[in-house]
Amino acid sequence: MVVPRVWRERVARYRMVGKKCPACGKVYFPPRDVCPTCHRESYGKMEDVELSGRGKVYSYTVVYQNVLGYELQKPYIMAIVEMEEGPRVTGQIVDCRPEDVEIGMPVRAVFRRLGEEGKDGVIVYGYKFVPDL
Amino acid sequence: MxxxxxxxxxxxxxxxxxxxxxxxxxxxxxxxxxxxxxxxxxxxxxxxxxxxxxxxxxxxxxxxxxxxxxxxxxxxxxxxxxxxxxxxxxxxxxxxxxxxxxxxxxxxxxxxxxxxxxxxxxxxxxxxxxxxxxxxxxxxxxxxxxxxxxxxxxxxxxxxxxxxxxxxxAEINHTLSVTTDTPDFWRREGQMYPRHGGRFTGEPAYFYHVLTAARKMMEVMGTEPKDYRWAVFHQPNGKFPLAAAKRLGFTEEQVKKGLVTPYIGNTYSGSMVTGLSAVLDHAEPGDRILAVSFGSGAGSDAFDITVTDEMANYDRNAAPGxxxxxxxxxxxxxxxxxxxxxxxxxxxxxxx
Missing domain, CATH: 3.40.47.10 (Thiolase/Chalcone synthase)
Structure with a gap:
């Protein structure tokens, strides 16, 4: 991930700030500039909304491949999490064994390292999820 | 306040x-x-x-x-x-x-x-x-x-x-520090691991600074160990804070609640403050706390703290203790x- 992108997406990645359509009230994450339902009515009026970070596992998969940068974490869980506010968000589930994850399990967002641009590059931080005990 | x-x-x-x-x-x-x-x-x-x-x-x-x-x-x-x-x-x-x-x-x-x-x-x-x-x-x-x-x-x-x-x-009634140039533990630039002076880390480093800061605080505030319900000392291991407490006249009961190092190790900059956090998880209005950190190099910061009535309105359970x-x-x-x-x-x- 290049530096300008890391910088541009930091608020969304750090605090899960999405957008809410003022016309229909639907919440989008990642943020969108236009509501795909309300189009013109929403243009320029989409409001920032910080998600609570709480949600439920909608679906998941366990990755056993040696994905670059994730060698130390495999096997790891990638999930689609349905957030309290509605959006479905893709994210890693950590502090959880693959055999313990299940659909419908409550999770909450935590702040973790997502990766780094090599040993001398920028460190990318953002949300992952943990079981919400 | x-x-x-x-x-x-x-x-x-x-x-x-x-x-x-x-x-x-x-x-x-x-x-x-x-x-x-x-x-x-x-x-x-x-x-x-x-x-x-x-x-x-x-x-x-x-x-x-x-x-x-x-x-x-x-x-x-x-x-x-x-x-x-x-x-x-x-x-x-x-x-x-x-x-x-x-x-x-x-x-x-x-x-x-x-x-x-x-x-x-x-x-x-x-x-x-x-x-x-x-x-x-x-x-x-x-x-x-x-x-x-x-x-x-x-x-x-x-x-x-x-x-x-x-x-x-929790009102901070007073804070003071003790600082000297004591090479008990260090890490040079570019080195991965720190080095330490072995037994030298005890008496002239940890104990001198922690005990001096604690004694100075009690002298300034006109207090004695029995005036505090809780005491927290920096915890590089489970032994030093108990020894410091004993030498100052505190009981094991006063330090036990904040003694977390035996189970989670020394969290360094997180050490004394996490001990204090553990004490605040259980403290009641009116409780007085003496908290003394230690950093190699070396120095100690001491805090005299009193838990206020506001603690009763505070939602400690909103986050894990x-x-x-x-x-x-x-x-x-x-x-x-x-x-x-x-x-x-x-x-x-x-x-x-």
Whole structure:
């Protein structure tokens, strides 16, 4: 991930700030500039909304491949999490064994390292999820 | 009244037992367990570092009291394991809790006491009327060289305090410091692991500074050990704080609640502050606390604190307490520990 992108997406990645359509009230994450339902009515009026970070596992998969940068974490869980506010968000589930994850399990967002641009590059931080005990 | 408005701690989930480290290095685990009173220590996950720990600690503080992050005027993060050599951890924390852009932020380093140095800095700024709220965080993912005695204790964790004037749950009655140039422990630039002076770390370093700061505080405040319900001393191991308490005239009962190192190890900049956090998890209005940190190099910061009636209106349960987090640990073996701490030379890594 290049530096300008890391910088541009930091608020969304750090605090899960999405957008809410003022016309229909639907919440989008990642943020969108236009509501795909309300189009013109929403243009320029989409409001920032910080998600609570709480949600439920909608679906998941366990990755056993040696994905670059994730060698130390495999096997790891990638999930689609349905957030309290509605959006479905893709994210890693950590502090959880693959055999313990299940659909419908409550999770909450935590702040973790997502990766780094090599040993001398920028460190990318953002949300992952943990079981919400 | 200036004091703690809210606080929160974060301890990584993973742990390694003293026996497991001793097994690898051929040490007698009973000597470590009895001699240093270390049972286990926390281990950060591969995707955790001082910044992630500091953010989680700060968020736990803000869960317990929902202050407006835009009213935070300063964030200081004390650590000896900042993820960047140049690029502040405090900026990452500020962004992650929504405190940017109108605040000052900086990283501090003073071995194990950088977190309390941050508390003093924001205490002063709040008292002077410069800022409404200041956040001081002590957090670390410390490392001891493999096979060194420090490997049994060097661990990960952190605690955040929000200092302010309104809705104070624990008033800081006074704070003072003792500082000298004492080379008991250091890490040179570019070196991966620290070095220490062995037994020299005890008497002229830890005990001189902790005992002098505690005695000076009691002299200034006109107090005696029996005036405090709780006492917290820096905990490089489980033995030193108990010895310090005994020499000062405190009972084991007064220090037990805040003695977390035997179970999670020495969280360095997070050590004394996490002990204080554990005490605040159980403290009641009117309780007086003496808290003394220690940082090698060397110095101690002492705090005389009184829990206020506001504690009764404060939602401690909105975030997990220190002992709750200690109990949820998951134990790993030395091989996984080596992987988690990134001590393996991977393909593509340089030879030396």
């Amino acid at each position: 200036v004091g703690i408005v809210t606080y929160g701690s974060y301890i990584p989930k993973y742990r390694i037992r003293t026996e497991e480290i001793a097994r690898v290095w051929g040490d007698n685990p009973e000597r470590v367990k009895k001699g240093l009173r270390l049972i286990s220590k926390s281990v950060p996950a591969p995707d955790e570092d001082t910044a992630t720990i500091a953010v989680e600690a700060a968020r736990n503080a803000l869960r317990r009291r929902r202050i407006d992050p835009q009213e935070i005027g300063a964030i200081f993060v004390g650590s000896e394991s900042h993820p960047y050599a140049v690029k502040p951890t405090a900026t990452i924390v500020a962004e992650a809790i929504g405190a940017t852009p109108f605040l000052t932020a900086a990283d501090l380093e003073f071995a194990c006491k950088a977190g309390t140095a941050g508390m003093q800095a924001v205490y002063g700024m709040v008292k002077a009327g410069m800022i409404k709220y200041g956040v001081a965080i002590g957090a670390d993912t410390s490392q001891g060289a493999p096979g060194d005695a420090l490997e049994y204790s060097a661990s990960a964790g952190g605690t955040a305090f929000v200092i302010g004037k309104e809705n104070v749950i 220190v002992w709750d987090q200690i109990e949820r640990g998951e134990f790993i073996d030395y091989a996984l520990y080596v992987k988690f701490r990134k001590m393996l030379r991977m393909g593509g890594d340089p030879i030396a």
